Amino acid sequence: MTERFIQSIVRAADVLELFLSAHQELSVKEISEKLGLSKSTVHGIIKTLEFRGYLQQNPDDLKYRLGMKLFELGNRVSQQFDIGKIARPVIKELVEKLKETVHLVMFERGEVIYIEKLDGPHALRIYSQVGKRAPIHCTGVGKAILAFQAEKEQEQLLAGEMETFTEYTMTNKEEIKKQLESIRKQGYAIDDEEIELGLKCVAAPIFDHKGKVIGAISCAAPKMRINEQRLKTVIKGVKQAANQISQSMGYKDVLVHI
Amino acid sequence: MTERFIQSIVRAADVLELFLSAHQELSVKEISEKLGLSKSTVHGIIKTLEFRGYLQQNPDDLKYRLGMKLFELGNRVSQQFDIGKIARPVIKELVEKLKETVHLVMFERGEVIYIEKLDGPHALRIYSQVGKRAPIHCTGVGKAILAFQAEKEQEQLLAGEMETFTEYTMTNKEEIKKQLESIRKQGYAIDDEEIELGLKCVAAPIFDHKGKVIGAISCAAPKMRINEQRLKTVIKGVKQAANQISQSMGYKDVLVHI
DNA sequence: TTCGATGTTCGATATTATCGAATGTTATTC
């Protein structure tokens, strides 16, 4: 037998995570349908989660939504990565310099997750949300991270099906691996409309004290605002900022990555 | 039989919440001792939680810490209360006016929970943390909220044992209820060293569109900085800001509260 | 190398989560 996970905990997680996609409020019926479980089973799970503050019921329509306990726990997690604290001032400076939105992401379970963001002054902005995830094969930050993973992990991460978002999304494994090589040489990655038309990003990796890639920062802007001329400035700024963060994290060598 | 909660979910919650108090990393053994469960039981729970991203194991010492999924869910919860969004600019203005730290809290399960805070410019600051909880009987925000609860809820909330923090902490139910009455009349609450010596707070309640108290804001400062003279300014500022937030939440009547 | 301490797996067992049916509850329709 493989691993023996505890069914009801897995199901409780299923319930909670339903709320991550789209709907803010869900009824017992909706949940039981989506999960293919009986109403009474779902009811038991929900009432337990509510009892502990992981869900809360809206007394008006009897529907449920995520509870405060998750907010509490989530904040505790934030405290765990000092990377946020370290990066914040650097990001702020970079935004002021480039006048564009800057993101900080961490690598987690084959995806990137947005930890911090600071919008630039332009009205035309990238929509993004702290706490959200994004794929690794078609984002600047994802590729910046991927490029500095060990060969074995790279293989693994590129093994599954890759989703296509735009006509520019690369899904060919070999093609991507080739690009990763130049990213590794140059120290930055570019996403040119690979996840969303009109969106261009410049990203650079962040290393921890052991020299492991743990995240990345990126400057994201409408393609038209990152022209030939500005590109150099942006690349330089992003790389410098990323290096500064790595250094603060205790990273010693700026050259040897793997 | 009372309610039939699902044991393993309750236990999973127990595990997660151990991480809220003090320790960032816990071993299987520590958890099993703290919860009085067998190592193997705890192991099963932990592995399930890890599988789903609610815990993650440190490969160096095999200990566990809270996982990214909680960060994700926590952020989703943040999006749920627009009160944060609405209150932020009002709070910012108030901090600039009073030059003191301002907190926004919500009422949740018999306690207040810090949703938002903005520090004033002084070096001598109140230590506080978004996501933390505080008791209701000895904080400005707590009393401001309590005062506008229905009689029945008040009774319930004051029923249990009340913890003593300083020599000024009130734990006598009748005494507190008397104070609540004047808070209700005046529209603001004061905490004068009731939870921590040297700390003084002025708080005012926030109501939702139905006229229900849902939270409060407070100005917190070292007692010496809120003297007789400044007190009036602070009270006025806090009340105004709270009213403004309530109004934005759709609250109509500034007079009738219950 | 041995020992000790802790993490992990395994199998038998009794506990417990599960389902379907029955019962409440609330809103809606005529």
Add this chain to the structure above:
DNA sequence: GAATAACATTCGATAATATCGAACATCGAA
């Protein structure tokens, strides 16, 4: 305002499953 409908919630029997203790694995320290 009764009747219906659409849920949420409770209940009880049953089979599934979480639990525990013991055995095993792994890692560091002596």
